[in-house]
Amino acid sequence: GPAPESREIALDWIASHKGRFGLFVDGGWTPPASGQWFTSTNPATSEALAEIAAADASDVDAAVAAARKAQGDWATLGGHGRARHLYSLARAIQRNARLLAVLESLDNGKPVRETRDIDIPLVARHFYHHAGWAQLQGSELAGYSPMGVIGQIIPWNFPLLMLAWKIAPAIAAGNTVVLKPAEFTSLTALCFAEICKDAGLPDGVVNIVTGDGATGELIVGHKDVDKIAFTGSTEVGRRIRAATAGSGKHLTLELGGKSPFIVFDDADMDSAVEGVVDAIWFNQGQVCCAGSRLLVQEGISDRIIAKLKARMETLRLGDPLDKCIDMGAIVAPVQLQTIQTLVEKGQAEGAELWQPGWAVPKEGCFYPPTLFTNVAPAATIAQEEIFGPVVVVMTFRTPDEAIKIANNTRYGLAASIWSENINLALDVAPKLDCGVVWINSTNQFDAACGFGGNRESGFSREGGLEGMMEVLKPRFENTLPAYQTT
Ligand code: NAD
Secondary structure: OOOOOOOHHHHHHHOOOOOEEOOOOOOEOOOOOOOOOOEEEEOOOOEEEEEEEEEHHHHHHHHHHHHHHHHHHHHHHHHHHHHHHHHHHHHHHHHHHHHHHHHHHHHHHHHEEEEHHHHHHHHHHHHHHHHHHHHOOOOOOEEEEEOOEEEEEEEOOOOHHHHOOOOOOOHOOOOEEEOOOOOOHHHHHHHHHHHHHOOOOOOOOOEEEEOHHHHHHHHOOOOOOOEEEEEOOHHHHHHHHHOOOOOOOEEEEOOOOOOOOEEOOOHHHHHHHHHHHHHHHHHHOOOOOOEEEEEEEEEHHHHHHHHHHHHHHHOOOOOOOOOOOOOOOOHHHHHHHHHHHHHHHHHHHOOOEEEEOOOOOOOOOEHHHEEEEOOOOOOOHHHHHOOOOOEEEEEEOOOOHHHHOOOOOOOOOOOEEEOOOOOHHHHHHOOOOOOOEEEEOOOOOOOOOEOOOHHHOOOOOOHHOOOOOEEEEEOOOHHOOOHHHO
């Protein structure tokens, strides 16, 4: 196959910052007030990539103050003015696509084929799309004003894409932001900061503060932040909801999932098997809407499982920069440990584990694609989000039973239905308690389409009109027609 993508482009960029990244506040780089730094590592090789600033309370104060200072001018710049900035950010992302794709792959461990073909194009698409929304300020969005300063906290599974989902709508609407990337994957957010600067975005509109959960808590608790937008685990989401209760802060939560992938006996089986590969092994299963529960109609379950095992044998796992591989590394040793612990629990509770015969690289954070059969509905692995390349199989007899099993978790993010009978699929879809349903497909995202969950998967939508409504507030006094005021 082709040679692995060269890592030089990303290592050169890191070297241009002397391997050390301060905080991006008010359009410039500042060292952390505490003098504390942490290391970002490549999970495929365990090599250190860069030193990242750990922001403390005074750093967060400075970032929020910069965002507050910039917000008025940014809002009064108007929709067309902001749209020009979003378009130029989108174009700058495309110009830097190769650097961003390699950097994301090195920092996160995900295959460069995915960052190149999925993450980065979707990031650019998000900015292009939201440039359009900015222009609707005087028309469709008349009567709405920005919320002000938004604190944004994101996870490590799609570092730059989650940044785009947060920043593009927020700044399109006239807000300014303080964003904290996850501690394992800060580098593309910092590269994006540099792109903002080079593209001429006004200082203070986008501020990037790095650090772990403690820095996140400081943003959540800051008095001068108008809204918190969080994507991450349900556990942390619950804490943030409690911490913001009664504060008057707006809040959006995009949390975990345990999404069902339902295959009826009339489905096109080969397509469904490819769908499973995408649903649970894309990004090593570290996907909030991963189809981690495979529900198969009884009559076809042996055949589907046999086909799936054969397909698993052909999956290639290895160097994320190798464009021929299907699966890369798990983000960090601690996440690998979580996966191992849950898999052991699955076996201890009586489920049957199956993994392909090929060997997994010994160095680096790798975990093979894993299939569990004979899974009890109440088993831990059937209920808890594993956030790794592990799928559990359960069978059902009737559509009603499929719906019952599908809804039998505390989550409600996404679902995928596979059937050649479109009436059946359209009958089942609205009965699934979740935010997104795909029919004969999976993992379809678009900037124009609101994405988000129900129940313990959160209560917000990102993308499209629904996403814009999360970063705007109604301004009723300006919406009254003239005749009502006389
Ligand atoms: P996490 O909750 O551990 O961390 C997410 C972010 O929150 C990180 O930046 C972290 O530093 C920060 N954080 C941690 N503790 C905090 C605290 N007390 N206060 C404020 N911030 C804090 O989640 P993760 O492991 O990074 O990401 C995986 C999770 O994210 C999974 O559960 C996944 O399903 C979810 N996720 C959801 C969506 C969605 O759109 N619904 C998308 C991607 C990921």
